[in-house]
Amino acid sequence: MPLTIPQFLTVFLCSVLPVTSAQAADKPNIVYIVADDLGWKDVGFNGSTDIQTPNIDALAAGGAKFTQFYVQPMCTPTRAALMTGRYPFRYGLQTAVIPSVSGYGLDTSEWLMPQCLKEAGYKTAIIGKWHLGHADKKYWPKQRGFDYQYGAMIGELDYFTHSEHGVLDWFRDNAPVHEKGYTTNLLGADAVKYINAQDAKKPFYLYLAFNAPHTPYQAPQEYIDRYKNIEDPTRRTYAGMIACLDDNIGRVVAALDKKGLRDNTLIVFHSDNGGTRNAMFAGVMADVSKIKIPCDNGPYHEGKGSLFEGGTRVCACANWPGHIQARTVEGMIHAVDIYPTLAALAGASTTKCKPLDGVNVWDTIAEGKPSPRSEIVYNVEPFRGALRQGDWKLIWRSMLPTSVDLYNLAEDPSEKNNLAPANADKVAEMQKRLDALAKEAAKPLFLVDQMKVVMKNMHGEPLMPGDDGFGDDDNRPPKIGAGH
Structure with missing residues (x-):
């Protein structure tokens, strides 16, 4: 005998509601x-x-x-x-x-x-x-x-x-x-x-x-x-x-x-x-x-x-x-x-x-x-990057003078012994990975922002109150420097 609409709704709700409650409790x-x-x-x-x-x-x-x-x-x-x-x-x-x-x-x-x-x-x-x-x-x-x-x-x-x-x-x-x-x-x-x-x-x-x-x-x-x-x-x-x-x-x-x-x-x-x-x-x-x-x-x-x-x-x-x-x-x-x-x-x-x-x-x-x-990507920036693959960690500073550190963190978690000179192949492999990630990276907004400030100062333009991005909002948070 087919169920009436009220009977169907009762059966449906009884079957669904307990599951929904259990999911919420989970x-x-x-x-x-x-x-x-x-x-x-x-x-x-x-x-x-x-x-x-x-x-x-x-x-x-x-x-x-x-x-x-x-x-x-x-x-x-x-x-x-x-x-x-x-x-x-x-x-x-x-x-x-x-x-x-x-x-x-x-x-x-x-x-x-x-x-x-x-x-x-x-x-x-x-x-x-x-x-x-x-x-x-x-x-x-x-x-x-x-x-x-x-x-x-x-x-x-x-x-x-x-x-x-x-x-x-x-x-x-x-x-x-x-x-x-x-x-x-x-x-x-x-x-x-x-x-x-x-x-x-x-x-x-x-x-x-x-x-x-x-x-x-x-x-x-x-x-x-x-x-x-x-x-x-x-x-x-x-x-x-x-x-x-x-x-x-x-x-x-x-x-x-x-x-x-x-x-x-x-x-x-x-x-x-x-x-x-x-x-x-x-x-x-x-x-x-x-x-x-x-x-x-x-x-x-x-x-x-x-x-x-x-x-x-x-x-x-x-x-x-x-x-x-x-x-x-x-x-x-x-x-x-x-x-x-x-x-x-x-x-x-x-x-x-x-x-x-x-x-x-x-x-x-x-x-x-x-x-x-x-793998851990510590960071990718225009002037430096660092990568961990397994126990190996590479820190690459690309600004002149460049430097490369390679550590085995399983043996040297305090990073005291730079193994880069003796492991040129590993360094090259990890640098290739960092370079590939760098090609995917967006420009650092901090550097873009600071360059605007530098350019204004170079051209003798004073930084006006509105230049901080707050406009005329009197409830703006404080103007704090970059070091925090």
């Missing part, structure tokens, strides 16, 4: 935490002896602790890689960061992580530092897929006034916010508030991007006082900044527990680049000429801004109870891999993306299986 919440300029060894799980990070260490101990997690050597490029799943040389963000006086940003034709996850049913939020375009609102997070935004558009700012050189850089949903408080505490409190407001039936993606422990080195006195045993005053303040960061990460985890969301929440933590070792990359708000730069990258050479391991291999861990085995994960992972990995977990389509450089590394993260990645 989508994990994602809390993605990024620190700013944090040294590889400045966390307990990587061996810090003078700075305590119990909350971060607990995430590492109960989940995956990565030994080969790679990012770009500076802030803007890493954040772009996370948002696009593509190397920054593809769209011109491979060099330096976006200066506050510049009008460019992350290409709006790129389909970003929050847009992808939002289509899969996620609520999306950024709490913290953006730094992927500020001069035109088309580049701002609310216009790029985030339902909610709170924090800095650029990223180097006074921790107490939330400004740079007296100009506010603190916003909520595109509107400037004037409030008191230390930025790390404010971001942590807002993240807790956001978590408390979530409906357990709808998954969320929270990109929690702290500006700590970037310069200027500032911390509440109570945190500095925790480290009276550290003799160097800058290191003492830096330790206090990290302690405050760790406390706020602990508060976020506690909020997830209290809300009953912890078991269905993936937490990822890492730094945006290695800790600063060169004063050139310390930023524009801190005079580091008379201090000892406090960051510690452990066994890795150099730091932020460099193509050595100290600038690109960062402290990192991931935790999801019942889904990620507690272990040390040795496989190579790059920031571009995060996009396809999270999209797969969320059941999200990447068909709107341009060709991804990232690969799905979930099995490596969750079970420690061999990484599907055999």
